[in-house]
Amino acid sequence: MNFPQLQIRTTDAKLGLNIVNAKQTIKQPKATQHIEQPAAILDLETTRGIMKIDSSQARRDIGLIGPLESASNFAAEGRKKAMQGIARRVREGNQMMDIAHNQNAVPSIAKQNTFPHKKALGIDFIPSVGSVKLDYEPAKLDINVQTQKPIINAQINKPVYGYTPGKVSGVMMQNPTIEIDFIV
Incomplete structure (x- = not known):
């Protein structure tokens, strides 16, 4: 006796990621100094x-x-x-x-x-x-x-800080599929 069969085939989804790394820059300028010794x-x-x-x-x-x-x-x-x-x-x-x-x-x-x-x-x-x-x-x-006494004038310069945030975006490379076949 033949039994009816049910065949199911699936394809997995493939997800791709586009990643842009974050960029961070820090520069510390030297202190501005003026020293005078009378x-x-x-x-x-x-x-x-x-x-x-x-x-x-x-x-x-x-x-x-x-x-x-x-x-x-x-x-x-x-x-x-x-x-x-x-x-x-x-x-x-x-x-x-x-x-x-x-x-x-x-x-x-x-x-x-x-x-x-x-x-x-x-x-x-x-x-x-x-x-x-x-x-x-x-x-x-x-x-x-x-x-x-020496005359010392020192000015501390603030650091120059730059930051570009990163991005992550998802791309569907392959959509998932389900195929169901019914065989009698």
């Missing part, structure tokens, strides 16, 4: 050093003296020699007065005047050591520094 204020105060040199004694030692001092020295030396001459003549006169008691007075006076006195030999440093006097007052230096 120069430090530098204040220097100096006091000059003072050097005093007194070489008057050294000049005297080598015979370089001024006219007033030279005249005074020559007058003193002349006075001294004159007094020595007077004393010598007084002494010789006294010896001559005593000629009656002293028979060798004339040869003794002659001997005193003809033979000079012995001088000591030695080394003299001209000018004498320590005759130049030095006095020094050192210089003074005062330094004052005033630092200046």
